Amino acid sequence: MTLTEIRAQAIAPALALLPGRMSEHRPAVEVLLLTTHLQEAPNREQCQLPVRPGKCGPARGIFQFERGGGVAGVLRHPASRPHVFTVCAKLGVVPTLDGIFDALPSQCDVLDAALARLLYWTDRNPLPALGDVEGAWQYYLHNWRPGAWERGTPAQRQALRRKWGLNYAKAMDEVRA
Template identity: 50%
Template sequence: MTLTDIRRLAIAPALALLPARLTSAPAEVMLLAIGLQESRFAHRRQVGGPACGFWQFEQGGGVRGVLRHTATAGHARVLCEARNVAPTESAVYAALEHDDVLAAGFARLLLWSDAAPLPALGDFDAAWALYVRTWRPGKPHPETWEGLYSLALAEVDL
């Protein structure tokens, strides 16, 4: 899938199910950059690992966090209801591999759970720091971040 496809088929429908205040160009850039960093939008199941969905969520990590965090739990339930998925860790985890809208919505909610505002567009370092804080990658690859973030920034085309 192209980044345009991801925006049109996953991110836009997910953001439409969430409060309007969660929709912004910086949010879209972060969602694209993190999806590129995690899966290159090529792998819905982590190669050699337990994570699933383009944004690579683990059941006991990101899924649990979004379902339980005070800032995101209510929005997660609404999103699950709209996607016909029970708001449980196991049901969401199973659905993320095949439901790109749900995956994009959970990715946006995971970003929302962070107390800091989204980084300014083009602030590679702050964007990287947010990604590392929220996704907590086991094997981070900072050497690929700037290039992938640049692709995301160009796609949103401000």
């Protein structure tokens, strides 16, 4: 699936399910979401570290949500919780940790994109401006808390930051097209 398809088939429908204020500065929102997707699951992996055929590891979906991490976070945070219930109702997903987590690897990319926007929505800091690669990187680190960064060596961290810059450029090209 191309970035154009992800925008059209996951991000646009997800944003349509959320209040309009979550789409303000839409190009910046789309670039941030596309970059996050490319950082987390560049090949549209639905399961992180498959433990055996048909069984996912700790993270799922094209934004790689963990049950006790991002899913729990958006379900519990007062800024996102009511919106999670609305999105789940519209998509026919049971709005529980297990209901949402189980829906993610089944190609429910709209749910995944909605959760990603909601996770960023919980941040009190403003959305980084379009083109602010470093600001977007710091925003991503603060909200996603990627294990590869937290546990990474200096060389691994440098590679992740370089990857972010490349992915941000790809996302910018897509949104500007």
